[in-house]
Amino acid sequence: AQSVTQLDSQVPVFEEAPVELRCNYSSSVSVYLFWYVQYPNQGLQLLLKYLSGSTLVKGINGFEAEFNKSQTSFHLRKPSVHISDTAEYFCAVRRASGGYQKVTFGTGTKLQVIP
Amino acid sequence: SQTIHQWPATLVQPVGSPLSLECTVEGTSNPNLYWYRQAAGRGLQLLFYSVGIGQISSEVPQNLSASRPQDRQFILSSKKLLLSDSGFYLCAWQGSRGFTEAFFGQGTRLTVV
Structure with a gap:
């Protein structure tokens, strides 16, 4: 089974500063990795995903993430955050194979951008 | 395009x-x-998933049930709500072939009083 750990429940950062949201996963097989964003009282929106190939993945809203197999990490980064980035971010993992594969989510990291 | x-x-x-x-x-x-x-x-807790009409799998024992009467319809039910059933409920779909990520609905905020 796969699992995901988001060590930081809350991350405050000043506007225009860089940010990194950490995600570590555990799996005995190859996986796909995802980052989702959730704004208050809304559903989750996909930011980016890693399936295979280049370990640096670029997503929407200027976010990117790097897959590190040796460290089993998939940290999310943005070089300069905006007030509008204030939201909760979820890392997720699923087994990299066909058919039905459950997606397992982390507990989320609340990003608070301070003006 | 797909919508939920x-x-x-x-x-x-x-x-x-x-x-x-x-x-x-x-x-x-x-x-x-x-x-x-x-x-x-606590993040997102998977309650139920379905890979086809009438096929429901439960991840955790609870006071809730799910049904899939049609291919693209998924219903979450309870006969008698408990206070502990309060929460934000999210429905999601995932393509059965060649798709990888899940796509979410806007959610339902349920408050049991």
């Missing part, structure tokens, strides 16, 4: 009353469907 509809957006129900939340998907066929519950600090 979930309603109602908010719901306040008394303890002991029944519940029915509905989710429909458009623009795709034979999707995998999911119900999640979100509680503060």
Whole structure:
């Protein structure tokens, strides 16, 4: 089974500063990795995903993430955050194979951008 | 393009009353469907998933049930709500072939009073 750990429940950062949201996963097989964003009282929106190939993945809203197999990490980064980035971010993992594969989510990291 | 509809957006129900939340998907066929519950600090808890009509798998024992009467319809129900059923419920779909990520509805905020 796969699992995901988001060590930081809350991350405050000043506007225009860089940010990194950490995600570590555990799996005995190859996986796909995802980052989702959730704004208050809304559903989750996909930011980016890693399936295979280049370990640096670029997503929407200027976010990117790097897959590190040796460290089993998939940290999310943005070089300069905006007030509008204030939201909760979820890392997720699923087994990299066909058919039905459950997606397992982390507990989320609340990003608070301070003006 | 594919879309997912979930309603109602908010719901306040008394303890002991029944519940029915509905989710429909458009623009795709034979999707995998999911119900999640979100509680503060606990992330998303998978409640049920379905890979086809009438096929429901439960992840955790609880006071809730799910049904899939049609290919693109997924219903979350309860006969008698408990206070602990309060939360934010999310429906999601995932393509059964060649798709990787899940796509979420806008959620239902359920408050049991």
